[in-house]
Amino acid sequence: MDTRAKPTVTAAAEIAHGMWAKVVRDGEEDLVAVEEPLEIRVDGAPLAVTMRTPGHDEELALGFLFTEGLIDGPRRAGLTEDLAANTIDVAGPMTRDPGARRFYTTSSCGVCGKGALEEVAVHAEPAAPGPEIDRALLATLPDRLRQPTFERTGGLHATGLFTPDGELLSVREDVGRHNAMDKVVGRALLAGELPLHGRILCVSGRLSFELVQKAAVAGAPILVGVGAPSSLAVSLAADRGMTLGGFARRGGVNVYTGAERVRG
Numbered sequence: 001m002d003t004r005a006k007p008t009v010t011a012a013a014e015i016a017h018g019m020w021a022k023v024v025r026d027g028e029e030d031l032v033a034v035e036e037p038l039e040i041r042v043d044g045a046p047l048a049v050t051m052r053t054p055g056h057d058e059e060l061a062l063g064f065l066f067t068e069g070l071i072d073g074p075r076r077a078g079l080t081e082d083l084a085a086n087t088i089d090v091a092g093p094m095t096r097d098p099g100a101r102r103f104y105t106t107s108s109c110g111v112c113g114k115g116a117l118e119e120v121a122v123h124a125e126p127a128a129p130g131p132e133i134d135r136a137l138l139a140t141l142p143d144r145l146r147q148p149t150f151e152r153t154g155g156l157h158a159t160g161l162f163t164p165d166g167e168l169l170s171v172r173e174d175v176g177r178h179n180a181m182d183k184v185v186g187r188a189l190l191a192g193e194l195p196l197h198g199r200i201l202c203v204s205g206r207l208s209f210e211l212v213q214k215a216a217v218a219g220a221p222i223l224v225g226v227g228a229p230s231s232l233a234v235s236l237a238a239d240r241g242m243t244l245g246g247f248a249r250r251g252g253v254n255v256y257t258g259a260e261r262v263r264g
Contacts, residue, residue: 195219
């Protein structure tokens with residue numbers, strides 16, 4: 001009989017919104033972020049599996065499909081007819097055939113299911129002109145993100161949608177930085193707020209190619225993050241006419257592209 005102590009997780013009723021769980025480590029109670037698979041179906045057919053933090057699953061599914069160029073507007077999204085756990089079904093049809101390829105995305109990689117470089121690119125129109133924002137205000141946006149589950153666990157990324165005046169319109173948390181972005185885009189899609197012209201997206205971590213692409217597809221002209229951008233992220237932002245800011249912390253921000261939107 002195995003008598004070794006094992007980590008314990010509370011019952012679902014004791015987990016706030018399913019986003020964090022209690023475990024035991026070193027003989028003490030601790031809180032960790034929840035990570036579970038979500039299957040996304042379209043008209044009942046499985047399309048993608050993503051590792052995510054539960055919560056706002058309909059927004060995640062819709063945002064994912066929109067930023068992948070597979071839908072172009074709001075769709076019905078909800079539980080499947082068989083009420084399968086961790087599954088969201090979205091009403092079709094899709095705007096293009098994804099082919100035989102299926103997506104599997106982890107919390108660290110949102111493009112892992114794509115087999116060729118050309119499959120990564122999704123068409124996005126060039127960014128619309130404006131808005132302008134003071135550099136000092138742009139640098140403070142990460143500090144304005146509300147991240148209650150991160151404060152409990154230290155294990156989640158966040159994406160926030162802001163006005164040029166620094167007002168936080170929405171924020172979502174997830175173990176996957178791409179999932180947090182998709183949830184914000186999905187919420188905007190349901191609210192009829194796409195494209196995100198005149199809005200600013202802010203992320204709590206580094207700036208990858210994929211995040212710039214999702215922001216571009218959503219029509220956001222400005223993307224800023226706490227961390228560093230990659231070379232492909234900078235190239236894509238420049239090509240789409242976006243403003244890309246990194247290392248937004250301690251009152252400063254590096255502007256890599258689209259400096260005409262940043263005052264000061």
